[in-house]
Amino acid sequence: MQEQKEKYDGLPYDALGIKIRSDANPYLSAELQKKLLEPRKLSSYFIVLIESGSITYNIDEQDFTLTDGHLLFAMPNQFFIPPAKSRDLKYFKLLFDENILALLPQQFPFLANPLYGQTMAPEPAAKERITKVFGILNQLLYLDKVETDTEIILAYLNTLLSELNSAYFKNRETGNSLNANLSKFIEFKLVVETHLTEQPSIPAIAEKLALSTNSLYRIVKEYSGTSPKDFLINRLMAEAQRKLRYSNLSIKELAFELGFNDPDYFSRLFKKSTGKSASDFLPGQDLSGK
Structure with a gap:
């Protein structure tokens, strides 16, 4: 080589x-x-x-x-x-x-x-x-x-x-074929991953995938068990938890990095999604942004 x-x-x-x-x-x-x-x-x-x-x-x-x-x-x-x-x-x-x-x-x-x-x-x-x-x-x-x-x-x-x-x-309900719905779900996941911090709207994602919002909802619900909006939020909160654990970003800096214009809204959403406040996620770490 x-x-x-x-x-x-x-x-x-x-x-x-x-x-x-x-x-x-x-x-x-x-x-x-x-x-x-x-x-x-x-x-x-x-x-x-x-x-x-x-x-x-x-x-x-x-x-x-x-x-x-x-x-x-x-x-x-x-x-x-x-x-x-x-x-x-x-x-x-x-x-x-x-x-x-x-x-x-x-x-x-x-x-x-x-x-x-x-x-x-x-x-x-x-x-x-x-x-x-x-x-x-x-x-x-x-x-x-x-x-x-x-x-x-x-x-x-x-x-x-x-x-x-x-x-x-093998032995799963979807079988081994790349059917149309599974293909669209994979495309949805890739769009979310690629544009995560841009926080694209669900209608914009649906349009990008040439789907109606109702069709996108049905497909994402079928393969993930959640709505497209909740899927995006869960992915953002997972990224937030990693950042809190493995970076020195303040809560304010993290909110902006993940595409949130309002750090207070980010903090409320984080608490609602994870059951913990961002400042308590890693005890002893200064996340105040001061």
């Missing part, structure tokens, strides 16, 4: 935009290992397969414990707290960015997490195939001394994501 010369979630990565690690191919630098344990907002997709052992990740303030054969995936903009590596853990970790997805021949709806399940436990036959493809990617990217054609690497990545997409939707 080409010489490493860019950054990926704060870490070096291949110019192609894919990074893979395993228990047999860990980060060797002590400084890099320390950096890996720092909480961060993901700028890439992250997938981990646990072959054997047990470990717990924290994503968006939620713990996910993985054991033999389990997978976890996370998306850009999610807040990620990686765990210290446990002993005797066998695993593969994969990171890749949006530019890589644009090079693949198909879409993978599971990456937008429309059914709100970030873990998978594939059936034995699928797990065996998935593990083999992880191993092949690890070999192509890091073990082979001869540079591999990009097309081959992308072909195996496409195979891996196809397997994971099938495992995600």
Whole structure:
């Protein structure tokens, strides 16, 4: 592969935009290992397969414990707290960015997490195939001394994501197809994520998606259990909680950064949504803005 010369979630990565690690191919630098344990907002997709052992990740303030054969995936903009590596853990970790997805021949709806399940436990036959493809990617990217054609690497990545997409939707009501409603919900989530701090109106989002407001409401309610307005508010409040926990912004600064013109309104909305006042979210931290 080409010489490493860019950054990926704060870490070096291949110019192609894919990074893979395993228990047999860990980060060797002590400084890099320390950096890996720092909480961060993901700028890439992250997938981990646990072959054997047990470990717990924290994503968006939620713990996910993985054991033999389990997978976890996370998306850009999610807040990620990686765990210290446990002993005797066998695993593969994969990171890749949006530019890589644009090079693949198909879409993978599971990456937008429309059914709100970030873990998978594939059936034995699928797990065996998935593990083999992880191993092949690890070999192509890091073990082979001869540079591999990009097309081959992308072909195996496409195979891996196809397997994971099938495992995600298997035995779920929506099936494995990207139906029209699911496609629109994924588009809705992407619009919210991309324009979060602009706080677009629901009618504006509906117009962007070529939907009526009633149709948008029905689709978002079907896949998230909430209205589009509540979905947007919940996403803003999740972002606010991360900022309060991991930045030194005052409440006033945070309100403006999230697109609120009135910090007092932001504080009231935060209290209503989370049950806690912003100033009490992290005891001992000065959030007064003075």
